[in-house]
Amino acid sequence: MTYYEDVEIGSTAELGSYTFTREEIIAFAEKFDPQPFHVDEEAAKRSHFGALCASGWHTAATWMKCLMAYQNRSNATDKPIRAAGASPGFRNMRWLKPVYAGDTITYVTEVTEKSVSRNKPEWGVVRSHNTGTNQHGELVFDFEGAVMMRRRP
Amino acid sequence: MTYYEDVEIGSTAELGSYTFTREEIIAFAEKFDPQPFHVDEEAAKRSHFGALCASGWHTAATWMKCLMAYQNRSNATDKPIRAAGASPGFRNMRWLKPVYAGDTITYVTEVTEKSVSRNKPEWGVVRSHNTGTNQHGELVFDFEGAVMMRRRP
Numbered sequence: 001m002t003y004y005e006d007v008e009i010g011s012t013a014e015l016g017s018y019t020f021t022r023e024e025i026i027a028f029a030e031k032f033d034p035q036p037f038h039v040d041e042e043a044a045k046r047s048h049f050g051a052l053c054a055s056g057w058h059t060a061a062t063w064m065k066c067l068m069a070y071q072n073r074s075n076a077t078d079k080p081i082r083a084a085g086a087s088p089g090f091r092n093m094r095w096l097k098p099v100y101a102g103d104t105i106t107y108v109t110e111v112t113e114k115s116v117s118r119n120k121p122e123w124g125v126v127r128s129h130n131t132g133t134n135q136h137g138e139l140v141f142d143f144e145g146a147v148m149m150r151r152r153p
Numbered sequence: 154m155t156y157y158e159d160v161e162i163g164s165t166a167e168l169g170s171y172t173f174t175r176e177e178i179i180a181f182a183e184k185f186d187p188q189p190f191h192v193d194e195e196a197a198k199r200s201h202f203g204a205l206c207a208s209g210w211h212t213a214a215t216w217m218k219c220l221m222a223y224q225n226r227s228n229a230t231d232k233p234i235r236a237a238g239a240s241p242g243f244r245n246m247r248w249l250k251p252v253y254a255g256d257t258i259t260y261v262t263e264v265t266e267k268s269v270s271r272n273k274p275e276w277g278v279v280r281s282h283n284t285g286t287n288q289h290g291e292l293v294f295d296f297e298g299a300v301m302m303r304r305r306p
Binding site (some may be wrong): 058061062089094 | 186209240241242
Protein backbone atom coordinates (compact mmCIF):
# COMPACT_ATOMS: atom_id res chain seq x y z
CA MET A 1 0.00 0.00 0.00
CA THR A 2 1.18 3.50 -0.80
CA TYR A 3 0.75 5.97 2.03
CA TYR A 4 0.56 9.73 2.04
CA GLU A 5 4.13 9.86 3.36
CA ASP A 6 5.39 7.95 0.28
CA VAL A 7 4.27 10.63 -2.16
CA GLU A 8 6.85 13.17 -3.31
CA ILE A 9 6.00 16.64 -4.51
CA GLY A 10 7.24 17.02 -8.10
CA SER A 11 6.93 13.36 -9.03
CA THR A 12 5.15 12.75 -12.32
CA ALA A 13 3.54 9.82 -14.10
CA GLU A 14 2.13 9.17 -17.53
CA LEU A 15 -1.19 7.56 -16.67
CA GLY A 16 -1.86 6.28 -20.17
CA SER A 17 -3.31 7.17 -23.54
CA TYR A 18 -6.79 6.75 -24.91
CA THR A 19 -8.13 6.99 -28.46
CA PHE A 20 -11.62 8.51 -28.64
CA THR A 21 -13.62 6.68 -31.30
CA ARG A 22 -16.59 8.15 -33.12
CA GLU A 23 -18.83 5.44 -31.62
CA GLU A 24 -17.77 6.11 -28.03
CA ILE A 25 -18.01 9.88 -28.41
CA ILE A 26 -21.58 9.53 -29.65
CA ALA A 27 -22.57 6.91 -27.06
CA PHE A 28 -21.35 9.04 -24.14
CA ALA A 29 -22.87 12.22 -25.52
CA GLU A 30 -26.25 10.66 -26.27
CA LYS A 31 -26.45 9.74 -22.61
CA PHE A 32 -25.02 12.87 -20.95
CA ASP A 33 -24.34 15.73 -23.36
CA PRO A 34 -26.43 15.49 -26.55
CA GLN A 35 -25.27 18.70 -28.19
CA PRO A 36 -25.25 18.41 -32.01
CA PHE A 37 -21.44 18.57 -32.37
CA HIS A 38 -21.10 15.62 -29.96
CA VAL A 39 -23.74 13.31 -31.47
CA ASP A 40 -24.12 14.15 -35.17
CA GLU A 41 -21.20 14.20 -37.61
CA GLU A 42 -22.98 16.36 -40.18
CA ALA A 43 -24.13 18.92 -37.62
CA ALA A 44 -20.60 18.92 -36.16
CA LYS A 45 -19.13 19.82 -39.57
CA ARG A 46 -21.40 22.87 -39.68
CA SER A 47 -20.54 23.90 -36.09
CA HIS A 48 -17.62 26.10 -35.03
CA PHE A 49 -15.75 22.92 -34.04
CA GLY A 50 -15.79 21.71 -37.66
CA ALA A 51 -15.99 17.99 -36.81
CA LEU A 52 -17.39 15.55 -34.27
CA CYS A 53 -15.73 16.03 -30.88
CA ALA A 54 -16.03 14.54 -27.42
CA SER A 55 -18.03 15.99 -24.55
CA GLY A 56 -15.71 17.64 -22.03
CA TRP A 57 -17.19 15.36 -19.39
CA HIS A 58 -16.13 12.38 -21.49
CA THR A 59 -12.56 13.71 -21.61
CA ALA A 60 -12.65 14.16 -17.83
CA ALA A 61 -14.14 10.73 -17.05
CA THR A 62 -11.52 9.14 -19.30
CA TRP A 63 -8.80 10.73 -17.16
CA MET A 64 -10.26 8.75 -14.25
CA LYS A 65 -10.38 5.61 -16.41
CA CYS A 66 -6.68 6.00 -17.22
CA LEU A 67 -5.78 6.67 -13.59
CA MET A 68 -7.55 3.48 -12.51
CA ALA A 69 -5.90 1.42 -15.27
CA TYR A 70 -2.52 2.87 -14.33
CA GLN A 71 -2.98 1.94 -10.68
CA ASN A 72 -4.11 -1.57 -11.59
CA ARG A 73 -1.27 -2.29 -14.01
CA SER A 74 0.92 -3.39 -11.13
CA ASN A 75 1.03 -3.46 -7.38
CA ALA A 76 4.24 -1.50 -7.30
CA THR A 77 4.38 0.99 -4.48
CA ASP A 78 6.21 3.60 -6.55
CA LYS A 79 3.06 5.13 -7.93
CA PRO A 80 3.18 8.89 -7.42
CA ILE A 81 -0.52 9.12 -6.68
CA ARG A 82 -3.13 6.60 -5.78
CA ALA A 83 -6.77 7.40 -5.23
CA ALA A 84 -7.62 5.95 -1.87
CA GLY A 85 -11.35 6.15 -1.91
CA ALA A 86 -12.45 9.72 -2.06
CA SER A 87 -11.66 13.06 -3.56
CA PRO A 88 -12.61 16.36 -1.98
CA GLY A 89 -13.00 17.76 -5.49
CA PHE A 90 -11.16 19.52 -8.27
CA ARG A 91 -10.14 23.00 -9.24
CA ASN A 92 -9.97 24.85 -12.50
CA MET A 93 -10.77 22.26 -15.12
CA ARG A 94 -10.11 23.67 -18.57
CA TRP A 95 -11.11 22.31 -21.96
CA LEU A 96 -8.57 24.08 -24.13
CA LYS A 97 -9.03 22.42 -27.50
CA PRO A 98 -11.60 20.01 -28.93
CA VAL A 99 -10.99 16.25 -28.71
CA TYR A 100 -11.97 15.01 -32.15
CA ALA A 101 -12.99 11.49 -33.16
CA GLY A 102 -9.78 9.54 -33.69
CA ASP A 103 -7.68 11.73 -31.40
CA THR A 104 -5.42 9.99 -28.90
CA ILE A 105 -5.10 11.80 -25.59
CA THR A 106 -2.19 11.10 -23.24
CA TYR A 107 -2.84 11.89 -19.59
CA VAL A 108 -0.03 12.95 -17.27
CA THR A 109 -0.16 13.78 -13.56
CA GLU A 110 2.31 15.68 -11.40
CA VAL A 111 2.14 15.93 -7.61
CA THR A 112 2.06 19.60 -6.63
CA GLU A 113 1.00 19.85 -2.99
CA LYS A 114 0.46 17.75 0.13
CA SER A 115 -1.42 18.56 3.32
CA VAL A 116 -2.75 16.67 6.29
CA SER A 117 -6.50 16.78 6.75
CA ARG A 118 -7.54 19.03 9.63
CA ASN A 119 -10.67 17.10 10.50
CA LYS A 120 -9.28 13.63 9.87
CA PRO A 121 -5.57 13.56 10.80
CA GLU A 122 -5.24 9.91 9.69
CA TRP A 123 -5.74 11.16 6.13
CA GLY A 124 -3.72 13.42 3.87
CA VAL A 125 -4.73 15.32 0.75
CA VAL A 126 -2.43 15.10 -2.26
CA ARG A 127 -2.98 17.71 -4.96
CA SER A 128 -1.83 17.26 -8.53
CA HIS A 129 -1.70 19.04 -11.86
CA ASN A 130 -3.22 16.85 -14.54
CA THR A 131 -2.99 17.29 -18.28
CA GLY A 132 -4.34 15.70 -21.44
CA THR A 133 -2.30 16.18 -24.62
CA ASN A 134 -3.29 15.07 -28.11
CA GLN A 135 -1.22 13.26 -30.74
CA HIS A 136 -0.08 16.63 -32.15
CA GLY A 137 1.42 17.61 -28.78
CA GLU A 138 -1.35 20.13 -28.09
CA LEU A 139 -2.61 20.55 -24.54
CA VAL A 140 -6.37 19.92 -24.72
CA PHE A 141 -7.38 19.55 -21.07
CA ASP A 142 -6.05 20.26 -17.62
CA PHE A 143 -7.16 20.56 -14.01
CA GLU A 144 -5.92 20.62 -10.45
CA GLY A 145 -6.92 17.36 -8.81
CA ALA A 146 -6.97 16.17 -5.22
CA VAL A 147 -7.09 12.71 -3.70
CA MET A 148 -7.30 11.52 -0.12
CA MET A 149 -4.54 9.17 0.96
CA ARG A 150 -4.11 7.31 4.24
CA ARG A 151 -1.24 8.35 6.49
CA ARG A 152 1.21 5.69 7.57
CA PRO A 153 -0.13 4.20 10.82
CA MET B 154 -32.35 32.24 -29.31
CA THR B 155 -31.13 33.50 -25.98
CA TYR B 156 -28.21 35.90 -26.19
CA TYR B 157 -25.59 36.87 -23.64
CA GLU B 158 -27.42 40.17 -23.11
CA ASP B 159 -30.60 38.33 -22.07
CA VAL B 160 -28.97 36.65 -19.08
CA GLU B 161 -29.41 38.29 -15.69
CA ILE B 162 -26.99 37.92 -12.82
CA GLY B 163 -28.82 36.36 -9.88
CA SER B 164 -31.38 34.44 -11.94
CA THR B 165 -31.76 30.80 -10.92
CA ALA B 166 -33.27 27.67 -12.41
CA GLU B 167 -33.98 24.16 -11.21
CA LEU B 168 -32.52 22.09 -14.03
CA GLY B 169 -34.15 18.85 -12.98
CA SER B 170 -33.80 15.81 -10.77
CA TYR B 171 -32.25 12.44 -11.43
CA THR B 172 -32.45 9.17 -9.50
CA PHE B 173 -29.21 7.19 -9.56
CA THR B 174 -30.02 3.50 -9.87
CA ARG B 175 -27.72 0.71 -8.75
CA GLU B 176 -27.47 -0.50 -12.36
CA GLU B 177 -26.48 2.88 -13.78
CA ILE B 178 -23.97 3.56 -11.01
CA ILE B 179 -22.26 0.24 -11.73
CA ALA B 180 -22.39 0.62 -15.54
CA PHE B 181 -20.79 4.08 -15.45
CA ALA B 182 -18.15 3.04 -12.91
CA GLU B 183 -17.20 -0.15 -14.74
CA LYS B 184 -16.39 2.01 -17.72
CA PHE B 185 -14.69 5.00 -16.08
CA ASP B 186 -14.11 4.60 -12.34
CA PRO B 187 -14.01 0.94 -11.26
CA GLN B 188 -13.24 1.50 -7.60
CA PRO B 189 -14.81 -1.23 -5.40
CA PHE B 190 -17.36 1.06 -3.71
CA HIS B 191 -18.69 2.12 -7.14
CA VAL B 192 -18.99 -1.35 -8.74
CA ASP B 193 -19.50 -3.93 -5.97
CA GLU B 194 -22.26 -3.69 -3.38
CA GLU B 195 -20.58 -6.01 -0.89
CA ALA B 196 -17.22 -4.23 -1.13
CA ALA B 197 -19.03 -0.90 -0.79
CA LYS B 198 -20.63 -2.04 2.49
CA ARG B 199 -17.16 -2.72 3.88
CA SER B 200 -15.78 0.64 2.65
CA HIS B 201 -15.90 3.92 4.55
CA PHE B 202 -18.89 4.91 2.38
CA GLY B 203 -20.94 2.02 3.78
CA ALA B 204 -22.96 1.41 0.61
CA LEU B 205 -22.72 1.53 -3.18
CA CYS B 206 -22.31 5.12 -4.38
CA ALA B 207 -21.86 6.90 -7.70
CA SER B 208 -18.56 8.02 -9.19
CA GLY B 209 -18.14 11.76 -8.80
CA TRP B 210 -17.72 11.95 -12.58
CA HIS B 211 -21.13 10.31 -12.94
CA THR B 212 -22.67 12.98 -10.68
CA ALA B 213 -20.97 15.67 -12.77
CA ALA B 214 -21.97 14.24 -16.17
CA THR B 215 -25.54 13.94 -14.93
CA TRP B 216 -25.54 17.68 -14.20
CA MET B 217 -24.85 18.16 -17.93
CA LYS B 218 -27.59 15.68 -18.80
CA CYS B 219 -30.09 17.65 -16.70
CA LEU B 220 -28.96 20.97 -18.21
CA MET B 221 -29.50 19.61 -21.73
CA ALA B 222 -32.92 18.18 -20.84
CA TYR B 223 -33.88 21.49 -19.23
CA GLN B 224 -32.90 23.45 -22.32
CA ASN B 225 -34.78 21.06 -24.60
CA ARG B 226 -38.01 21.05 -22.58
CA SER B 227 -39.19 24.18 -24.35
CA ASN B 228 -38.01 26.86 -26.70
CA ALA B 229 -38.81 29.58 -24.22
CA THR B 230 -36.25 32.36 -24.21
CA ASP B 231 -36.49 32.89 -20.47
CA LYS B 232 -33.87 30.28 -19.66
CA PRO B 233 -31.30 31.78 -17.34
CA ILE B 234 -28.43 29.94 -18.95
CA ARG B 235 -28.03 28.14 -22.21
CA ALA B 236 -24.89 26.34 -23.29
CA ALA B 237 -24.07 27.67 -26.71
CA GLY B 238 -21.50 25.22 -27.82
CA ALA B 239 -18.46 25.45 -25.65
CA SER B 240 -17.32 25.88 -22.12
CA PRO B 241 -13.95 27.29 -21.12
CA GLY B 242 -14.06 24.97 -18.10
CA PHE B 243 -15.14 25.10 -14.50
CA ARG B 244 -13.80 25.91 -11.08
CA ASN B 245 -13.84 24.27 -7.69
CA MET B 246 -15.90 21.14 -8.14
CA ARG B 247 -16.69 19.60 -4.78
CA TRP B 248 -18.13 16.20 -3.95
CA LEU B 249 -19.42 16.89 -0.47
CA LYS B 250 -21.38 13.74 0.31
CA PRO B 251 -21.77 10.36 -1.37
CA VAL B 252 -24.57 9.83 -3.91
CA TYR B 253 -25.93 6.42 -2.95
CA ALA B 254 -27.92 4.03 -5.14
CA GLY B 255 -31.54 5.19 -5.04
CA ASP B 256 -30.69 8.81 -4.20
CA THR B 257 -32.45 11.53 -6.18
CA ILE B 258 -30.30 14.56 -6.89
CA THR B 259 -31.85 17.90 -7.81
CA TYR B 260 -29.59 20.24 -9.79
CA VAL B 261 -29.96 24.02 -9.50
CA THR B 262 -28.01 26.73 -11.30
CA GLU B 263 -27.63 30.42 -10.47
CA VAL B 264 -26.01 33.01 -12.73
CA THR B 265 -23.18 34.70 -10.81
CA GLU B 266 -21.02 36.60 -13.30
CA LYS B 267 -20.92 37.81 -16.91
CA SER B 268 -18.01 39.00 -19.00
CA VAL B 269 -17.33 39.68 -22.66
CA SER B 270 -14.60 37.56 -24.19
CA ARG B 271 -11.41 39.53 -24.80
CA ASN B 272 -10.29 37.50 -27.80
CA LYS B 273 -13.73 36.97 -29.31
CA PRO B 274 -15.89 40.04 -28.63
CA GLU B 275 -18.91 38.43 -30.35
CA TRP B 276 -19.03 35.97 -27.42
CA GLY B 277 -19.66 36.39 -23.72
CA VAL B 278 -18.86 34.11 -20.81
CA VAL B 279 -21.61 33.46 -18.28
CA ARG B 280 -20.49 31.99 -14.96
CA SER B 281 -22.82 30.15 -12.63
CA HIS B 282 -22.92 28.44 -9.27
CA ASN B 283 -24.30 24.94 -9.64
CA THR B 284 -25.50 22.63 -6.90
CA GLY B 285 -26.77 19.08 -6.51
CA THR B 286 -28.94 18.36 -3.46
CA ASN B 287 -30.25 14.96 -2.39
CA GLN B 288 -33.75 13.97 -1.27
CA HIS B 289 -32.81 14.73 2.35
CA GLY B 290 -31.97 18.33 1.45
CA GLU B 291 -28.22 17.73 1.79
CA LEU B 292 -25.83 19.49 -0.59
CA VAL B 293 -23.81 16.70 -2.23
CA PHE B 294 -22.09 18.46 -5.12
CA ASP B 295 -21.28 21.93 -6.33
CA PHE B 296 -19.07 23.78 -8.78
CA GLU B 297 -18.59 27.10 -10.53
CA GLY B 298 -19.46 26.62 -14.18
CA ALA B 299 -18.95 28.72 -17.27
CA VAL B 300 -20.61 28.71 -20.67
CA MET B 301 -19.96 30.69 -23.81
CA MET B 302 -22.96 32.61 -25.16
CA ARG B 303 -23.30 34.61 -28.36
CA ARG B 304 -23.74 38.36 -28.02
CA ARG B 305 -26.73 39.97 -29.69
CA PRO B 306 -25.65 40.91 -33.23
